[in-house]
Amino acid sequence: MSDVVRAPLDQAHRPANDAACVVPGVRKVPRLGFLGLGWIGRARLDALAATGGVEVAALADSNAASLEAAARDYPGAAALDGCERLLECALDAVVIATPSGQHAGQALAALQRGCAVFCQKPLAVTAADAARVVQAAATADRLLGVDYCYREVQGMPVLRRRVLDGELGHIVAVDLVFHNAYAPDQSWCRERRLAGGGCLLDLGVHLVDLALWLQDFPRVELVDATLYRNGAPYRCDDPGTEDFAVAVLRQANGATLRLACSWHAHTGRDALIELVLHGTRGGAAWRNVNGSFYDFEIEICHGTSRELLGAPPDDWSARALTRWAARLAADGRFDPSAWGVVQGTALIEAMYARVGGAEPPS
Numbered sequence: 001m002s003d004v005v006r007a008p009l010d011q012a013h014r015p016a017n018d019a020a021c022v023v024p025g026v027r028k029v030p031r032l033g034f035l036g037l038g039w040i041g042r043a044r045l046d047a048l049a050a051t052g053g054v055e056v057a058a059l060a061d062s063n064a065a066s067l068e069a070a071a072r073d074y075p076g077a078a079a080l081d082g083c084e085r086l087l088e089c090a091l092d093a094v095v096i097a098t099p100s101g102q103h104a105g106q107a108l109a110a111l112q113r114g115c116a117v118f119c120q121k122p123l124a125v126t127a128a129d130a131a132r133v134v135q136a137a138a139t140a141d142r143l144l145g146v147d148y149c150y151r152e153v154q155g156m157p158v159l160r161r162r163v164l165d166g167e168l169g170h171i172v173a174v175d176l177v178f179h180n181a182y183a184p185d186q187s188w189c190r191e192r193r194l195a196g197g198g199c200l201l202d203l204g205v206h207l208v209d210l211a212l213w214l215q216d217f218p219r220v221e222l223v224d225a226t227l228y229r230n231g232a233p234y235r236c237d238d239p240g241t242e243d244f245a246v247a248v249l250r251q252a253n254g255a256t257l258r259l260a261c262s263w264h265a266h267t268g269r270d271a272l273i274e275l276v277l278h279g280t281r282g283g284a285a286w287r288n289v290n291g292s293f294y295d296f297e298i299e300i301c302h303g304t305s306r307e308l309l310g311a312p313p314d315d316w317s318a319r320a321l322t323r324w325a326a327r328l329a330a331d332g333r334f335d336p337s338a339w340g341v342v343q344g345t346a347l348i349e350a351m352y353a354r355v356g357g358a359e360p361p362s
């Protein structure tokens with residue numbers, strides 16, 4: 001490891017966005033640090049670097065092989081073994097893609113150093129931690145983004161606009177499904193202490209976020225939740241993680257949300273992904289095509305007629321990150337819409353609380 005770790009060029013304990021560094025009228029490219037260079041961290045790093053809109057200033061991973069591989073491809077970046085050393089660099093922002101249970105602490109540390117943050121989902125395991133992170137971003141007035149990447153699938157922003165304009169009428173029910181024939185193969189995903197949770201925190205968080213975001217965060221309460229592991233009821237004192245989750249939630253307007261998600265699912269395809277809105281004047285659906293993890297269709301329906309809002313091909317996967325980076329370059333200031341993440345986190349936390357056992361780790 002020691003021959004891999006390159007010291008950052010600037011060890012100053014201040015962010016590069018320090019007012020003293022800014023030359024009026026000169027727009028500089030933000031200096032970014034990337035924490036966690038595993039599967040998604042590396043994919044997002046490469047996608048963002050390819051835009052040319054950011055400087056890859058620092059890389060950090062506790063795994064020497066992952067760090068070495070990234071350092072080879074980004075020779076100008078400082079290569080470091082963890083969060084603390086990364087935050088010693090003069091950075092404008094940090095992109096976090098470490099195991100889920102670490103996100104809140106690392107995001108908080110970065111924000112407290114004055115860095116903007118883009119964090120993989122989930123931002124936190126508990127609502128209290130999520131709120132602490134968002135409050136830190138508000139206090140530092142730094143941009144906080146979370147990789148709720150499906151918000152950026154082609155047609156999703158249009159669907160949101162039309163739902164909020166009332167085209168579907170009164171929403172009566174929302175069906176949320178994400179069954180994955182596989183499961184993450186990283187060992188940390190099967191340890192509650194490290195991952196914070198299983199399929200619910202991996203897949204269910206996306207669905208809950210989408211349902212809330214599409215309706216501009218209505219008040220929602222949990223009615224019931226049941227989790228399973230290997231077919232047996234799961235409780236939170238299990239050191240492993242759940243692989244099947246079902247939940248029923250109720251919106252303040254009376255609408256019922258039904259959520260189901262799982263790993264190792266038997267659905268005859270790689271994945272079954274679906275969000276269906278049932279309204280009094282119309283319906284809408286987001287669905288994966290032919291079992292794909294990447295190809296989606298979005299439609300708005302009135303009676304038997306269907307209007308397609310989005311369809312493949314659509315390179316959506318890094319869009320949330322590239323949009324965040326564009327805002328970072330523009331001014332990088334706190335966006336209060338980040339508070340919405342706390343509500344989804346609270347609902348997921350409530351589902352774990354419902355099945356009993358130990359308190360969720362924070």
Ligand SMILES: NC(=O)c1ccc[n+]([C@@H]2O[C@H](COP(=O)([O-])OP(=O)(O)OC[C@H]3O[C@@H](n4cnc5c(N)ncnc54)[C@H](O)[C@@H]3O)[C@@H](O)[C@H]2O)c1
Nearest residue numbers: 036037038039040041061062063097098099100120147186
């Ligand atoms: N937005 C999405 O749809 C999406 C998709 C996949 C994964 N994710 C999320 O991304 C995160 C990472 O998932 P992954 O599949 O890339 O996992 P991964 O195991 O492949 O990558 C995690 C990386 O973090 C490194 N790491 C662990 N602890 C560290 C520390 N303290 N400091 C520095 N590096 C550390 C590991 O060595 C590893 O390289 C998870 O939270 C997951 O939920 C989100």
